[in-house]
Amino acid sequence: MLRGYLPAIVFLVLGGAVGVLFSVLNTLVGVKSKPIQSKNDPYECGIPSEIQSRFRFGISFYLIAMLFILFDIEVLFLYPVAMNLREYGTFALIEISVFVVLLFVAFIYVWRRGALEWR
Template sequence: MLRSYLPALVFIALGAGVGSLFAGLNRLFGYRNKRKPTTYRDDPYECGLPSEIQQGFRFGISFYLIAMLFILFDIEVVFLYPVAVQLKEFGTFALVELSVFIALLLVAFVYVWRRGALEWR
């Protein structure tokens, strides 16, 4: 039984080893140990341009709501692919279940749309 877990244990050990090695090398050779940190060096690099977003800047709730809805509907649509690939093997039952799933997705989308969650404010 241990032999079936051996590849996973080796993979975990290698991952932990490589991660620890890189963290140790960073601590040993990192620039913060050799140079004095300044506010200019601590600023995030934004494609060569100075960042215009202040630390107190907050995104609106509509941004997060649309992002969550996109992730929700995107992940649900991803579940359609495996069933669509094997639809001939699954038969009529899978087609009916797939139709119910799509109908529920459509109802949820219409509900979200009618509530105004997709309008950018």
């Protein structure tokens, strides 16, 4: 029983040991610098951020993000079937066609409701 898990256990132990070793080496050998204010300021894409920490995103940002994740994950389910379509046969092709049509209908519904409009 243990022999089946032995390579995975060895891999996890060695990976953890390498992580701990690198952290210890970084603490011992790494350059130690004094903290300065400019290192603690928010910084993104090469431009210092001027946005307040309490900046609020509009609801449309979250709505579009959730819709993107929803449709992205649904399309991801097509990949395994597409890779083995010959093995699954005609039934899988019909089922995937129905899935894509329903996905398209849902997209049209969301689009017509104005959920993709940036406000």
